[in-house]
Amino acid sequence: TPSDREGHSGTQSSHRLLAYSDALISIIATVMILPVAHTKMEDNEELRESVQLLLTTKIAVYLMTFLIVTVAWAAHIRLFQVIVRIDDCLALLNLACMMLITFLPYTFSLMATFPTNLLGILLFCGCVMVMGVIQSVIVLYAFSRPFLLNEQIQISENQTFYKHHILKVIMRVPLMCMFASIFSLIFLQLSYVLLAIVIFLPYISQSLKWCRSKAIGQVEETPDSMLFYTYLPNEPLSKDRVEAFSDGVYAIVATLLILDICEDNVPDPIVVQKQFGGSLIAALQVYGPEYLAYFGSFVTVGLLWFVHHSLFLHVTKATRFMGLLNTFSLAFVGGLPLAYQLTHEFPHNSRNELEAIQISCVIIFFAGIFQLAIWVVALYNEHETLHPYVRYGGREHVFMLAKLALYPCVALGTFFLTCILSKFSAQIFHLMEITVPFAFLVLRLLVRVGLALLRLIFCPDRPDPRSI
Amino acid sequence: TPSDREGHSGTQSSHRLLAYSDALISIIATVMILPVAHTKMEDNEELRESVQLLLTTKIAVYLMTFLIVTVAWAAHIRLFQVIVRIDDCLALLNLACMMLITFLPYTFSLMATFPTNLLGILLFCGCVMVMGVIQSVIVLYAFSRPFLLNEQIQISENQTFYKHHILKVIMRVPLMCMFASIFSLIFLQLSYVLLAIVIFLPYISQSLKWCRSKAIGQVEETPDSMLFYTYLPNEPLSKDRVEAFSDGVYAIVATLLILDICEDNVPDPIVVQKQFGGSLIAALQVYGPEYLAYFGSFVTVGLLWFVHHSLFLHVTKATRFMGLLNTFSLAFVGGLPLAYQLTHEFPHNSRNELEAIQISCVIIFFAGIFQLAIWVVALYNEHETLHPYVRYGGREHVFMLAKLALYPCVALGTFFLTCILSKFSAQIFHLMEITVPFAFLVLRLLVRVGLALLRLIFCPDRPDPRSI
Numbered sequence: 055t056p057s058d059r060e061g062h063s064g065t066q067s068s069h070r071l072l073a074y075s076d077a078l079i080s081i082i083a084t085v086m087i088l089p090v091a092h093t094k095m096e097d098n099e100e101l102r103e104s105v106q107l108l109l110t111t112k113i114a115v116y117l118m119t120f121l122i123v124t125v126a127w128a129a130h131i132r133l134f135q136v137i138v139r140i141d142d143c144l145a146l147l148n149l150a151c152m153m154l155i156t157f158l159p160y161t162f163s164l165m166a167t168f169p170t171n172l173l174g175i176l177l178f179c180g181c182v183m184v185m186g187v188i189q190s191v192i193v194l195y196a197f198s199r200p201f202l203l204n205e206q207i208q209i210s211e212n213q214t215f216y217k218h219h220i221l222k223v224i225m226r227v228p229l230m231c232m233f234a235s236i237f238s239l240i241f242l243q244l245s246y247v248l249l250a251i252v253i254f255l256p257y258i259s260q261s262l263k264w265c266r267s268k269a270i271g272q273v274e275e276t277p278d279s280m281l282f283y284t285y286l287p288n289e290p291l292s293k294d295r296v297e298a299f300s301d302g303v304y305a306i307v308a309t310l311l312i313l314d315i316c317e318d319n320v321p322d323p324i325v326v327q328k329q330f331g332g333s334l335i336a337a338l339q340v341y342g343p344e345y346l347a348y349f350g351s352f353v354t355v356g357l358l359w360f361v362h363h364s365l366f367l368h369v370t371k372a373t374r375f376m377g378l379l380n381t382f383s384l385a386f387v388g389g390l391p392l393a394y395q396l397t398h399e400f401p402h403n404s405r406n407e408l409e410a411i412q413i414s415c416v417i418i419f420f421a422g423i424f425q426l427a428i429w430v431v432a433l434y435n436e437h438e439t440l441h442p443y444v445r446y447g448g449r450e451h452v453f454m455l456a457k458l459a460l461y462p463c464v465a466l467g468t469f470f471l472t473c474i475l476s477k478f479s480a481q482i483f484h485l486m487e488i489t490v491p492f493a494f495l496v497l498r499l500l501v502r503v504g505l506a507l508l509r510l511i512f513c514p515d516r517p518d519p520r521s522i
Numbered sequence: 523t524p525s526d527r528e529g530h531s532g533t534q535s536s537h538r539l540l541a542y543s544d545a546l547i548s549i550i551a552t553v554m555i556l557p558v559a560h561t562k563m564e565d566n567e568e569l570r571e572s573v574q575l576l577l578t579t580k581i582a583v584y585l586m587t588f589l590i591v592t593v594a595w596a597a598h599i600r601l602f603q604v605i606v607r608i609d610d611c612l613a614l615l616n617l618a619c620m621m622l623i624t625f626l627p628y629t630f631s632l633m634a635t636f637p638t639n640l641l642g643i644l645l646f647c648g649c650v651m652v653m654g655v656i657q658s659v660i661v662l663y664a665f666s667r668p669f670l671l672n673e674q675i676q677i678s679e680n681q682t683f684y685k686h687h688i689l690k691v692i693m694r695v696p697l698m699c700m701f702a703s704i705f706s707l708i709f710l711q712l713s714y715v716l717l718a719i720v721i722f723l724p725y726i727s728q729s730l731k732w733c734r735s736k737a738i739g740q741v742e743e744t745p746d747s748m749l750f751y752t753y754l755p756n757e758p759l760s761k762d763r764v765e766a767f768s769d770g771v772y773a774i775v776a777t778l779l780i781l782d783i784c785e786d787n788v789p790d791p792i793v794v795q796k797q798f799g800g801s802l803i804a805a806l807q808v809y810g811p812e813y814l815a816y817f818g819s820f821v822t823v824g825l826l827w828f829v830h831h832s833l834f835l836h837v838t839k840a841t842r843f844m845g846l847l848n849t850f851s852l853a854f855v856g857g858l859p860l861a862y863q864l865t866h867e868f869p870h871n872s873r874n875e876l877e878a879i880q881i882s883c884v885i886i887f888f889a890g891i892f893q894l895a896i897w898v899v900a901l902y903n904e905h906e907t908l909h910p911y912v913r914y915g916g917r918e919h920v921f922m923l924a925k926l927a928l929y930p931c932v933a934l935g936t937f938f939l940t941c942i943l944s945k946f947s948a949q950i951f952h953l954m955e956i957t958v959p960f961a962f963l964v965l966r967l968l969v970r971v972g973l974a975l976l977r978l979i980f981c982p983d984r985p986d987p988r989s990i
Contacts, residue, residue, distance in 0.1 A: 066835050070765055074827060077545070077773035085781045092785070142966075145831070146959055149824040156780050156820065163788045164802075171802045297538055305545035305770075312624050313553050317560070320631045334632075334639045352624065356617040359542060363613070367534050491614055498610075 068140045073298055075130060075152055080302025082156050083123040084388045086116045088310065089163075091395040113392075115166045119159045120388060124381045125253055126155050126185075128374075129224075131295055133189060136220060137196045138204050144192060151188050154181045165246075172238055175245060179235035186228025193220055227252060257378075288435070291372045296380060300366075303384045304359040310391045311348045319344055343398040343480060350484030351394045357461070357490060358387060358421055364457055365429055368441040368450070376428050376439075383424035389417045397480040408472050411483045415469040422461035429458055456501045460493060536608045541766055543598060543620060548770025550624050551591040552856045554584045556778065557631075559863040581860075583634045587627045588856060592849045593721055594623050594653075596842075597692075599763055601657060604688060605664045606672050612660060619656050622649045633714075640706055643713060647703035654696025661688055695720060725846075756903070761840040764848060768834075771852045772827040778859045779816045787812055811866040811948060818952030819862045825929070825958060826855060826889055832925055833897055836909040836918070844896050844907075851892035857885045865948040876940050879951045883937040890929035897926055924969045928961060 090112040093105065130151075137144070158181055165174030196202045197217045207216050230252040238245040251258075321337045330336040362383075369376075396410035432439040436446065443450040468486065472478050558580040561573065598619075605612070626649055633642035664670045665685045675684050698720040706713040719726075789805045798804040830851075837844075864878035900907040904914065911918040936954065940946045 070769070070831055070834075073766070074769045074773060074831075077769050078776060081773055081777045082780070085777065086784065088781065089785050142828075142832070143963065145828055146962060149821075149828065150959075153817065153820045153824070156777055157816075160780065160784050160787075163784050167788050167791060168794075168802055173802050173806070298541070301538070301542045301545050302773075305542060305549055308546060309549045309553065309624055312550070312628065313556065316554065316627050316631050317557050319628075320635050323635060326636075334636055334641050338641070348625075349621065352621045353617075356621070360610075360613055360617065363538055363542075364610070366538075491618075494614060495611065 066140055066145075068134055068138060071140055071145055071148060072134055072295060075148065076127075076295055076298035077302050078152050079123055079127045079130070079155060080299050081306055082159060083120050083127075083384075084303050084306045084310075086119045086159050086162075087307075087388050087391050090116055091310075091314075091392045111166045115159070115162045116388070117385065118162050118166075120381075120385045122158060122162075122253065123155065126158070127299060128291075128377070129189075131292055133192065133224075135292060136204050136207065136216075137192070137202055139202045141199075141202070143195065144202070147188055147192050147195070151185055151192075154185045154188075157181055170242065172242065175238050175242070175249070176235055178249075179231040179238075182231045183228040186225055186231075189224050190221055193217065193224065289374045291374050291377045293366065293369060293372045296372050296377055297366055300362055300380065300384060301359070303387060304355055304362070307387055307390055308352050308355040308359075311351050311394060314395075315341075315344060315348055346481060346484040347394045347398045350487035351390060353491060354418060354487050355387065355390060357494065358418075358425070360494070361422070361425055361457055361461065364454070365425060368444040368454065369432060369439060370441055371439050373431075373435075373439065376431055379424050379428045379431060383421050383428070386417050386421035386424065390414075390421075393417050397483065407480055408476070408478065411472050411478065411480060412469055414483070415465045415472070419462050419465035419469070422458070422465060426458045426462060429454065452505060453498060453501050456497055457494070460490075460497065464490060464493075534608055534613075536602055536606060539608055539613055539616060540602055540763060543616065544595075544763055544766035545770050546620050547591055547595045547598070547623060548767050549774055550627060551588050551595075551852075552771050552774045552778075554587045554627050554630075555775075555856050555859050558584055559778075559782075559860045579634045583627070583630045584856070585853065586630050586634075588849075588853045590626060590630075590721065591623065594626070595767060596759075596845070597657075599760055601660065601692075603760065604672050604675065604684075605660070605670055607670045609667075609670070611663065612670070615656055615660050615663070619653055619660075622653045622656075625649055638710065640710065643706050643710070643717070644703055646717075647699040647706075650699045651696040654693055654699075657692050658689055661685065661692065757842045759840045759842050759845045761834065761837060764840050764845055765834055768830055768848065768852060769827070771855060772823055772830070775855055775858055776820050776823040776827075779819050779862060782863075783809075783812060783816055814949060814952040815862045815866045818955035819858060821959060822886060822955050823855065823858060825962065826886075826893070828962070829890070829893055829925055829929065832922070833893060836912040836922065837900060837907060838909055839907050841899075841903075841907065844899055847892050847896045847899060851889050851896070854885050854889035854892065858882075858889075861885050865951065875948055876944070876946065879940050879946065879948060880937055882951070883933045883940070887930050887933035887937070890926070890933065894926045894930060897922065920973060921966060921969050924965055925962070928958075928965065932958060932961075 090109065093109050093112060140148075158178065161174050161178040161181060164171070164177065168174060194217075197213065200208050200213065203213075207213060210216065231249070234245045234248045234252065237248060319341045321334075321340075326332060326334055326337045366372075393410070393414035397407070397414060400406035400410060429444075433446070442448055444454045445451065464486075468483065558577065561577050561580060608616075626646065629642050629646040629649060632639070632645065636642060662685075665681060668676055668681065671681075675681060678684065699717070702713045702716045702720065705716060787809045789802075789808075794800060794802055794805045834840075861878070861882035865875070865882060868874035868878060897912075901914070910916055912922045913919065932954075936951065
C-alpha cells in the first residue's frame with residue numbers, strides 16, 4: 055500500500071497533533087473569563103452602572119468566544135475525521151490555523167468595545183476567510199496523497215465527489231463572511247446578525263430538520279455523499295477529543311485562581327513591617343477568604359471533572375448533540391472563576407455577598423444539569439452510546455444517576471438556603487464545597503441504603519436481583 | 523481474575539486521570555512566568571536596581587516552581603506506573619494531591635518575598651508532608667486491592683516486599699521535610715539547603731553512582747526489589763505522559779501572550795475619541811509591535827513543539843535522563859513569554875531592545891539545544907530507544923539532525939547578527955521568526971542538496987545507496 059511505501063518518513067499518526075490542538079483551543083475558549091473576573095467591582099452606587107455595563111460586555115465577549123471557538127473546534131474534528139494521518143506539511147498548516155483561532159478572541163474584544171466600528175468585524179471576517187483557505191489547502195493536499203485519508207474514503211471510488219462535497223461545506227462559511235464584510239461597509243448592525251446566522255446555520259437547520267422528522271415520524275435515509283460533514287445531531291464525534299478538550303477546560307479553570315493568588319496576594323514586605331509590626335501571619339489573615347475560595351473552587355471544579363470522567367467512562371460513542379450539551383456545561387464551568395472572584399470581593403454579610411453566592415450556585419447548577427442532560431440524551435439511544443452497566447436496569451444505572459444529580463441538588467439546596475438564612479456567608483459556602491467529596495465517598499452506600507428502603511416500602515415481597 | 527470479577531463497576535483505566543493530572547501540573551509549572559513577565563521595566567536608572575532585584579527574585583521563584591513541580595510530576599509517574607487501574611476512591615485521593623501541588627507555587631512566592639520568615643518554608647513542608655501521607659494512603663489502598671496494580675506486581679509472590687520498598691521511598695521526602703521544618707525553627711538558612719538536597723538527593727546520588735560505574739566499567743545488576751523506584755537514569759519513563767506534559771507546557775506558553783493582548787491592548791473608547799480623533803486604526807497602530815511579538819512568539823513555540831513532536835514520533839522508549847533533559851528544554855520554553863514581553867517593552871533601536879533580542883536568542887538556543895541533547899542521549903542506546911529510521915545510517919537520520927539543529931543555529935546566527943548590526947530591531951527579529959516555517963518546509967530539499975554536494979566533494983565515485 056502507498057502508506058507502507060511512504061512509511062515512517064512521510065506520514066505520522068495524527069494523535070498528538072490533535073491533542074495539542076485540543077489543548078490550545080480549550081485554553082483560548084476559557085481564558086477570556088479572566089478579563090471578566092478582573093473587572094473591579096464597586097460598592098459605590100454611581101459607578102455601579104458603568105461597571106455593570108462593562109461586565110455585561112465582557113461576559114458577552116466570553117460567551118461569544120466560547121461558542122465560536124467550539125464551533126471552530128467542531129470543524130477541526132470534522133476535518134481530522136476525514137484526514138487520519140498527517141505529514142510535516144499538514145502539521146505546519148494546522149499550526150497556522152491554530153494561530154488564527156487564538157487571535158479570534160481579540161477581534162471580539164474589539165467588536166464589543168467599539169460596536170460601531172468596522173475594524174473588529176473586518177478583522178474577524180479576515181481571520182475566518184484565511185482559515186477557510188488554509189483548510190481548503192489541507193483538504194486538497196490530503197486528497198492529492200490519498201494514503202493520508204480515512205480508510206473509507208481511501209477505498210471509495212468517488213473520491214472526487216467527496217473532495218468537492220467537503221470543500222463546498224468548508225468554503226461556505228468563509229464565503230458568507232466575505233459577503234458579511236462587504237455588507238458591513240453599507241449597514242453594520244445587520245452584518246452582525248448575518249454572521250451569527252452564518253456560523254450557526256447548519257446547526258439550526260439540521261436541528262429543525264431533525265425535530266420535524268421526529269415529529270412527523272418520517273426517517274430520511276442519509277445518502278452516501280453525506281457520510282462526513284452531515285451536521286446531523288447523531289453524527290459521531292470523536293470521544294477522545296471531547297475528553298481532551300474537556301480536560302483542558304477543567305484544568306485551566308481549576309488553576310486560574312491560584313494564578314491570581316500568586317500574583318496579587320503576596321504582601322509587600324514594607325507594608326507588613328509598617329502595618330502589621332512584621333507579623334506575616336497577621337498580614338496573610340487579610341487574604342483568608344481568598345484561600346478558602348481557592349480551595350472551594352478547586353474542589354468544585356475537580357469534582358465536576360470527576361463526574362464528567364465517570365460519565366464518559368461509560369459512554370461508548372459520542373454524538374454531535376452530546377458534544378453540544380457538553381459545550382454548554384463547559385461554558386458554565388468556565389464561568390466559575392468569575393463566581394469565586396465575586397464571593398470574596400464583597401464585605402462580609404452584605405447583600406452583595408449573598409447575591410454572589412447565588413450566582414455561584416446558579417453556575418454550578420447549570421454546569422451539573424447539562425452533564426445530566428448528556429446522560430439523558432445518551433439513554434435515548436443507549437444500545438449505541440452506553441455501556442451495558444449504566445443502561446436502564448444496569449447495575450450501575452442508579453449510582454450513575456446519583457453521581458450526576460449530586461451537584462445540581464447541592465447547588466439548588468444551597469440556593470434556597472441563601473434565601474432563607476440571611477446569616478449564610480461565603481465562608482460557610484466554601485466550607486460546604488470542601489465537604490462535598492465526602493458525599494461522593496459515601497454515595498455508593500447512600501444509594502444502596504436508599505434503594506433498599508424503596509424496595510422495603512414499595513415491594514417488600516419481591517427480592518431484587520440487582521446488586522450495586 | 524479479580525479485575526474481571528470487579529469489572530467496570532469498580533475499576534477504570536487510569537488513562538484520563540493521568541492526562542488530566544498532566545494538564546494541571548504543566549499549567550502550574552508554567553504560569554509562574556506570568557508574574558515575571560508582568561514586572562514593569564523602568565528606563566530610569568535609579569529604579570532599575572530595585573526592579574532587577576525583584577525580577578531576579580521572581581525568576582528564581584519561576585525556576586524553583588518549575589523544578590519542584592516536575593519532581594512532583596516524576597513522583598506521580600512512578601506511582602502510577604505501579605498502580606495501573608483506578609477506582610473512584612483513588613481518583614478523589616489523586617485530586618486532593620493535585621490541589622496541594624497547585625498550592626506549592628504560592629509557598630515559593632512567600633519564601634522569595636520573605637526569605638527570613640518561617641511561614642513560607644513551614645507551609646511548603648506542610649504541603650509536602652500531607653502529600654506524602656496521601657500518596658502512602660494511595661499505595662496502601664492499592665495494595666489492599668491487588669487488581670489495581672501492575673501485572674508484574676500482581677503475579678509476584680513478594681507483594682509485601684514491594685509495598686514496603688515503595689512506602690519507604692515515598693515517605694523519605696516527607697520525613698526529611700519534617701526534620702527541615704523542625705530545623706528551620708533553630709537555623710533558617712540551612713534548612714533551605716537541606717530541602718534542596720532532600721528533593722534532588724536521589725537524582726544526585728544515582729547520577730554519581732552511574733557516572734562512577736561508567737568510569738570504572740563495573741556494571742551492577744539491579745536486584746529484583748528495585749524494578750520500580752530505582753532512580754536510575756535509564757529507568758523507563760512513560761512516553762505518553764512526557765508527551766502530554768510537554769503539550770500542556772507548549773500550549774500554555776503559546777497562548778499566554780494573546781491573553782495579555784486581549785486584556786491590555788483594547789484601547790479605551792474615550793481615549794480613542796480624544797487622542798486619535800475617533801480613528802481606531804490609528805489607536806491600534808501603537809500596539810503594532812505587540813501583535814508582531816505575538817505572532818512571532820506563537821510561531822516559535824509552535825515550531826519548537828513541531829520539532830519535539832517529530833523527535834518523539836521516532837522515540838520508542840523514553841528514559842528518566844531523557845525526561846530530565848526534556849524538563850530543562852521546557853523550562854526555557856516557559857521563559858519565552860518573558861523574552862517577548864521584553865522585546866516590545868523598550869523604545870525602538872535602544873540598547874535595551876538589542877539586549878532583549880539577545881535574551882530571546884539565548885532562551886530559544888537553549889530550548890533547542892536541550893531537544894538536540896535528548897536525541898543525542900537516545901542515540902547512545904539507539905536499539906532500545908529509537909526507531910530504525912533515525913538510527914545511525916537510517917534514512918531519516920540526517921534529516922532529523924537538521925530539524926533539531928535548525929533552531930539552535932538560527933538563534934546563534936541571530937545573536938551574532940545583533941552584535942554586528944546595531945540597526946537590528948525587534949521588528950526584524952519577529953519577521954525573521956515568522957519566516958522560519960518556510961525553512962522547515964524546504965528543509966528536506968536542503969538536506970538532500972547538502973548531502974549530494976558532500977558526496978560530490980568527498981567521494982565522487984561511490985554512489986550512495988541512501989535516499990532521504
